[in-house]
Amino acid sequence: MQELIIGALSALWLGILTSISPCPLATNIAAISFIDRRIGRTRLVLLTGLVYTLGRMLTYAALGILLVAGTMSIPQVSHVLQKYINKILGPILILVGMILLELIQINISGSGLSAKMQKRAESLGIWGAGLLGVVFALSFCPISAALFFGSLIPVSVKCNSTVVLPALYGIGTALPVLVFALLLALGAQSLGRAFNKLTQIELWVRRITGGIFIIIGIYYCLVYVFNVFQ
Numbered sequence: 001m002q003e004l005i006i007g008a009l010s011a012l013w014l015g016i017l018t019s020i021s022p023c024p025l026a027t028n029i030a031a032i033s034f035i036d037r038r039i040g041r042t043r044l045v046l047l048t049g050l051v052y053t054l055g056r057m058l059t060y061a062a063l064g065i066l067l068v069a070g071t072m073s074i075p076q077v078s079h080v081l082q083k084y085i086n087k088i089l090g091p092i093l094i095l096v097g098m099i100l101l102e103l104i105q106i107n108i109s110g111s112g113l114s115a116k117m118q119k120r121a122e123s124l125g126i127w128g129a130g131l132l133g134v135v136f137a138l139s140f141c142p143i144s145a146a147l148f149f150g151s152l153i154p155v156s157v158k159c160n161s162t163v164v165l166p167a168l169y170g171i172g173t174a175l176p177v178l179v180f181a182l183l184l185a186l187g188a189q190s191l192g193r194a195f196n197k198l199t200q201i202e203l204w205v206r207r208i209t210g211g212i213f214i215i216i217g218i219y220y221c222l223v224y225v226f227n228v229f230q
Contacts, residue, residue, distance in 0.1 A: 003158075003159055004159050004161065004164075007155050007156070007158070007159040007161060007165055008161075008164065008165060008168055010151075010155055011152055011155065011156075011164075011165040011166070011168040011169045011172070012171065012172045013209075014147050014152050014169055014172065015168065015169040015170060015171060015172020015173040015174075015175070016172040016173075016175055017147060017206065018143065018144045018147050018148070018169075018172070019172060019173045019174065019175060019176050019177075020176065020198055020202040020205065021141075021143040021144065021202060021206065022141075022143075022202070023139075023142075023143065023144065024136070024141065024143075024144050024173060025176070025198070025202070027136040027139060028136075028173075028174075028176050028177050030132070030136075031052050031129065031132050031136065031177050032177055032180045032181070034048070034121065034128070034129060035048045035049055035052070035177070035181050035184060044126065045181055045184050046181055046182065047126060048126050048129045048181065049129070049174075049177055049178045049180075049182070050178070051127065051130045051133070052130065052133040052174060052177055053133065053170075053174035053175075053177065053178055054130060054133065055130035055132065055133020055134045055137070056133040056134070056136065056137045056170040056171075056173050057133075057170035057171050057174070058133075058134070058167075059133065059134045059137035059138060059170065060148070060167060060169050060170035060173070061163050061166050061170065063148075063166060064153075064156055064161075064162050064165065064166025064167070065162050065163060065166075067153055068156045068157055068161070068162040068166070069162040071157065072160065072162070081157050085154065085157060085158050086158075086220060086223075086224040087220075087224045087225050088154065089154055089155075089158065089217070089224075090217045090218070090219075090220030090221035090224060090225055091217065092150050092151070092154055092217070093214070093216050093217030093220065094213070094214050094217035094218065094221070095146075095217075096146045096147065096150040096151050096210075096213050096217075097209075097210040097212075097213030097214035097217060098210070098214065099142060099143065099146040100146070100147075100207070100209055101207060101210040101211070101214075105142075121135075143206070144173075148169065151213070152165065152166065176198065
């Protein structure tokens, strides 16, 4: 139970970290501009933000089912993962930490699909926000891909969670949109300053998280790979 709680908190944090990273933050800004067109109708603004969040949450939950449940349903793979997941996690966390610290550069472009779908979302009204949530969730960039495939999926496998952890990750990725939708509904005038603050703290949050990942990864390697503390 404690492992699942830690996994759930980790999934939510990974989602939040993803949401304030440069590429996902750009898609969230696009979502907020979509929601901004409904300004003046408080309930509709909030509902649009919730539909966007639901779109992201369902997308990541579906990916979790495909990747985690699909993997665990294969007896040989499931046995190997359950036996060696702690040994695998160490190197993976170190690798993801190095990507977050930009010690490793990976070029992944996922913006084309998002751009093509934005106009179609406009014609769907409030449900277009859900479509944007789905499309933006699938538009992986290096950091979001590293956090989702390199961190969330291994943690989900370790906790044997096919839906809950990926869904929490999806909620985390949409939290800034929900917050700013609420600010829009309340008529906040300082959204620009809030965005500037968010982009400033993202770098330090990412560096701290990357450092923590590397430290935990080294610890896992020492304990489960090299048996140093056993």
